[in-house]
Amino acid sequence: MSNLKWKTLVIALTTLVCLYGIIGLPKSKDELAANWEKNIKLGLDLKGGTLLVLQVQLQDAFKVEATTQIERIKEELNRQGIPFNAVDLDYEPKSLDDAEQTAVAVKGVPADRIAAFRSAMGELMPSWNLTGVTSTDYRLTMKTTEALELKRQTLEGAMQTIESRINGLGLAEASVQQRGGADSEAEILISLPGLDDPARVKAILQTAALLELYEVKGGPYPRQEDAYAANGGVLPLGTKLIRSAQRAGEQGEGWYLLARTPVITGRDLRDSRPMQDEFGKWETSFVLSQESKGRFGRFTEANINNRLAIVLDNQVRSAPVIQSRIEDQGRITGAYSQQDASDLALVLRAGSLPAGVQYLQESTVGPSLGADSIRQGLTAAAAGIGLVIVCMLIYYRASGINATVALILNAVLLVGVLSYLDAVLTLPGIAGIILLIGMAVDSNVLIFERIREELAAGKAVLAAIDNGFSKAFLTIIDTHVTTVVSCAFLFMFGTPAVRGFAVTLVIGLVANVFTAIFVSRAIFQWVVGRQRGKIALSI
Amino acid sequence: MELFKKTNIDFLGRKGIFYALSVVLLAAGVGSLVIKGGLKYGIDFTGGANVSIRFAEPPPIDKIRSAVSSKIAGEISVQEVSTEHEVIISTVLDTSLDAAGQEKAVQEARGLIVEAMTEAFGSAGGKLDFNNAGTAALIERLREPFQRAAIGISDQELERLARGMTEYRNSPPRSGLIQSFDELKAVDGVTPAMIEVLKQECSLAPFGIRGAEVVGPKIGRELRNKAVLATVYALGGMLVYIAFRFEWIYGLAAVIAVIHDVLITLGLFSIFDKEISLNVVAALLTLVGYSMNDTIVVFDRIRETLKLSRRDPFLKVVNDSINQTLSRTVITSGLTFITALALLLFGGPVLNGFSFALVAGILVGTYSSIFIASPILVFWYRLVEERKQRKK
Numbered sequence: 001m002s003n004l005k006w007k008t009l010v011i012a013l014t015t016l017v018c019l020y021g022i023i024g025l026p027k028s029k030d031e032l033a034a035n036w037e038k039n040i041k042l043g044l045d046l047k048g049g050t051l052l053v054l055q056v057q058l059q060d061a062f063k064v065e066a067t068t069q070i071e072r073i074k075e076e077l078n079r080q081g082i083p084f085n086a087v088d089l090d091y092e093p094k095s096l097d098d099a100e101q102t103a104v105a106v107k108g109v110p111a112d113r114i115a116a117f118r119s120a121m122g123e124l125m126p127s128w129n130l131t132g133v134t135s136t137d138y139r140l141t142m143k144t145t146e147a148l149e150l151k152r153q154t155l156e157g158a159m160q161t162i163e164s165r166i167n168g169l170g171l172a173e174a175s176v177q178q179r180g181g182a183d184s185e186a187e188i189l190i191s192l193p194g195l196d197d198p199a200r201v202k203a204i205l206q207t208a209a210l211l212e213l214y215e216v217k218g219g220p221y222p223r224q225e226d227a228y229a230a231n232g233g234v235l236p237l238g239t240k241l242i243r244s245a246q247r248a249g250e251q252g253e254g255w256y257l258l259a260r261t262p263v264i265t266g267r268d269l270r271d272s273r274p275m276q277d278e279f280g281k282w283e284t285s286f287v288l289s290q291e292s293k294g295r296f297g298r299f300t301e302a303n304i305n306n307r308l309a310i311v312l313d314n315q316v317r318s319a320p321v322i323q324s325r326i327e328d329q330g331r332i333t334g335a336y337s338q339q340d341a342s343d344l345a346l347v348l349r350a351g352s353l354p355a356g357v358q359y360l361q362e363s364t365v366g367p368s369l370g371a372d373s374i375r376q377g378l379t380a381a382a383a384g385i386g387l388v389i390v391c392m393l394i395y396y397r398a399s400g401i402n403a404t405v406a407l408i409l410n411a412v413l414l415v416g417v418l419s420y421l422d423a424v425l426t427l428p429g430i431a432g433i434i435l436l437i438g439m440a441v442d443s444n445v446l447i448f449e450r451i452r453e454e455l456a457a458g459k460a461v462l463a464a465i466d467n468g469f470s471k472a473f474l475t476i477i478d479t480h481v482t483t484v485v486s487c488a489f490l491f492m493f494g495t496p497a498v499r500g501f502a503v504t505l506v507i508g509l510v511a512n513v514f515t516a517i518f519v520s521r522a523i524f525q526w527v528v529g530r531q532r533g534k535i536a537l538s539i
Numbered sequence: 540m541e542l543f544k545k546t547n548i549d550f551l552g553r554k555g556i557f558y559a560l561s562v563v564l565l566a567a568g569v570g571s572l573v574i575k576g577g578l579k580y581g582i583d584f585t586g587g588a589n590v591s592i593r594f595a596e597p598p599p600i601d602k603i604r605s606a607v608s609s610k611i612a613g614e615i616s617v618q619e620v621s622t623e624h625e626v627i628i629s630t631v632l633d634t635s636l637d638a639a640g641q642e643k644a645v646q647e648a649r650g651l652i653v654e655a656m657t658e659a660f661g662s663a664g665g666k667l668d669f670n671n672a673g674t675a676a677l678i679e680r681l682r683e684p685f686q687r688a689a690i691g692i693s694d695q696e697l698e699r700l701a702r703g704m705t706e707y708r709n710s711p712p713r714s715g716l717i718q719s720f721d722e723l724k725a726v727d728g729v730t731p732a733m734i735e736v737l738k739q740e741c742s743l744a745p746f747g748i749r750g751a752e753v754v755g756p757k758i759g760r761e762l763r764n765k766a767v768l769a770t771v772y773a774l775g776g777m778l779v780y781i782a783f784r785f786e787w788i789y790g791l792a793a794v795i796a797v798i799h800d801v802l803i804t805l806g807l808f809s810i811f812d813k814e815i816s817l818n819v820v821a822a823l824l825t826l827v828g829y830s831m832n833d834t835i836v837v838f839d840r841i842r843e844t845l846k847l848s849r850r851d852p853f854l855k856v857v858n859d860s861i862n863q864t865l866s867r868t869v870i871t872s873g874l875t876f877i878t879a880l881a882l883l884l885f886g887g888p889v890l891n892g893f894s895f896a897l898v899a900g901i902l903v904g905t906y907s908s909i910f911i912a913s914p915i916l917v918f919w920y921r922l923v924e925e926r927k928q929r930k931k
């Protein structure tokens with residue numbers, strides 16, 4: 001086989017492989033369109049959708065942990081008969097940065113009980129450091145390794161909950177990932193292609209969805225002060241006051257006096273569904289898990305005619321009277337709409353968030369904006385390619401066809417590789433393609449100008465082509481490598497859309513080395529090889 | 540066809556004129572920066588919220604402004620873009636708040652803007668605003684009324700219909716806004732009875748929300764740092780590569796030329812009052828790559844000519860090399876310029892800043908490889924020569 005045949009084979013194979021990557025093996029026009037859509041993945045900015053960055057408020061978990069420990073310390077000290085004045089939160093974290101500084105203070109431990117106190121604390125809270133502040137006051141802070149572990153667990157839990165809530169929405173192609181980076185470890189990036197109602201999703205993600213069922217000890221009281229007044233100024237031991245949620249059509253707020261520890265929490269749920277009551281109002285029902293069934297049954301049996309408070313995110317949603325023993329069913333009333341009820345069911349199924357979340361970034365591209373961007377991007381690309389081809393044909397005559405073939409092949413290779421890499425086409429990516437057209441044609445111009453120079457210097461056509469390619473080769477490599485270097489940094493520091501631009505440009509440049517040097521040369525070889533007698537070149 | 544037949548222009552002899560031109564352009568940019576108090580950064584870098592909204596008719600800017608101002612305490616801006624009745628409403632970060640307060644204010648802004656718009660222009664009587672409804676909301680809203688109106692369709696059918704209707708609304712020329720429900724007759728499967736139900740259940744606000752961008756100050760800070768780092772590293776990387784392939788003075792000359800280009804382009808951004816966004820930084824980096832390209836082509840030729848004609852003075856070598864590569868430089872720049880211009884003219888508002896940077900950058904970048912980078916080489920070699928002579 002001759003040199004040229006080999007080259008033709010390589011070019012044909014590469015082209016076919018890339019075309020297959022783009023359109024597969026379509027049997028009809030519809031199938032062609034479907035394959036195209038499947039293989040060319042569009043980014044959020046073209047398809048429409050929402051990108052969210054949120055930060056998990058890890059300090060919440062530290063606060064909860066400290067509060068739990070305070071109760072345990074009090075219990076233990078009482079049990080061992082070690083006297084104390086107060087156990088309190090000594091430092092309440094305000095943000096992510098000071099979460100580890102969360103501290104608990106134990107005050108007023110008599111000097112003669114220090115040894116007993118220290119050993120009790122050592123046993124009860126091995127993961128906390130105990131330091132003396134004065135001779136009677138102590139301070140507890142979490143050990144560094146334990147604090148890191150708590151952060152990790154909280155973040156993992158939050159990720160899982162968010163993932164299952166997103167999955168519950170049934171959006172195809174949604175993705176949830178940690179953002180990573182030195183000070184953005186607690187940040188989560190959620191991309192929701194095709195989503196056109198971000199407000200609802202934001203609300204769903206932000207709900208803590210902490211469900212608790214409590215025994216009602218008193219109330220509702222119209223105001224907080226009334227609750228204190230009714231109980232002689234102090235709340236009875238083991239109780240707390242919780243406000244009721246204000247719902248449309250209900251009068252004012254109320255305060256309920258509840259047992260301190262819940263009978264049932266969200267963790268005991270097995271399932272949750274939206275449903276309509278006999279009057280057609282929407283509500284959310286839930287079913288308890290096997291383990292908690294017996295506990296709830298015993299509790300309700302013992303408390304018939306008492307009230308049970310259903311508390312969601314620290315607000316009493318309802319406080320029905322227990323009519324009979326309840327095994328495993330319950331419902332939360334007062335939804336505004338079906339969507340409201342089903343969203344609540346969704347978050348209950350997905351579980352509660354171990355810490356609050358705060359949004360840092362939102363980028364929503366409406367579907368009409370995305371469609372406009374595609375149209376404008378494609379128009380610009382078509383106009384760019386068209387103009388370049390016309391100029392090349394006018395300026396280089398028949399050799400302009402050579403450049404045109406190389407250019408089109410360059411585009412095919414680029415799109416083919418993009419589809420094999422599962423890369424996403426973004427609007428800056430389309431801009432990258434358009435820019436690539438300019439740079440790709442530069443390689444041809446460099447070579448053609450060299451060939452012209454050689455011809456003008458009186459070289460024969462074959463020698464002129466040889467010299468043209470070999471002399472332009474190094475220049476092309478140098479220019480391409482510098483652009484690849486700048487793209488590498490764009491990729492490292494860019495947002496997803498800008499990364500799309502960098503990837504597109506780099507792949508295009510690599511493909512360009514192939515088309516401008518290998519393919520274009522093969523075409524020249526073919527053109528010259530067909531001629532008999534005196535060889536001429538239209539350039 | 541040929542543009543230049545064997546030119547022999549004394550580019551370096553006239554470098555004074557070109558230096559003056561560069562100085563004037565740089566001074567104009569710096570002057571504009573001083574007068575305007577720095578560059579205008581987009582919310583990518585400053586943090587803030589913006590919502591783009593399209594109206595059916597020319598947008599009533601004053602009404603929009605007062606509606607939004609009644610909801611948001613801080614400074615807001617309402618900017619009309621393009622000729623398609625589109626406005627961008629943006630908020631500015633309130634510096635009197637603490638970090639947490641700023642994050643919160645920014646994140647709330649989007650909802651408040653939408654709320655203000657709905658109250659000022661939107662639907663009355665609890666109807667669903669069709670122009671701003673998602674497909675899911677539309678399905679839910681229509682399911683029961685369709686049943687009541689005895690339009691028997693399955694859930695799948697309803698979903699297909701709703702999707703068809705929103706897609707019809709989103710596609711150009713409507714681009715997110717319909718003005719009458721009767722337009723929906725064009726959607727496959729929509730019957731007059733359905734349109735009657737739609738008219739009862741839904742309303743048509745005279746605006747449609749096209750997109751929203753909310754960047755909290757923390758992310759803004761991060762993006763700003765990343766943009767600066769990317770630029771610095773990219774320049775450093777290229778300097779090293781060129782120094783490795785040529786000599787260090789070539790690398791330095793190329794980098795100075797590129798910095799010159801970036802500064803002039805930034806100056807133009809200030810003069811034309813354009814915003815620097817993340818996309819613009821990407822364009823600046825591309826232009827850095829492009830300008831390097833151009834410079835390298837000339838440098839490559841200089842290196843080659845140096846080998847061939849060792850006797851010629853360096854100045855002549857450089858001048859010859861520029862002349863020899865001139866037609867390539869002009870053609871390539873011309874073609875790349877054409878593609879960038881196509882992007883500026885047809886690429887739409889999202890890419891406007893990006894393509895503006897490219898169009899300006901290609902002009903300046905081509906100019907700088909000839910009139911900035913090459914003279915630096917000549918200047919350096921002259922310095923080396925003089926030092927050698929003095930030693931003798």
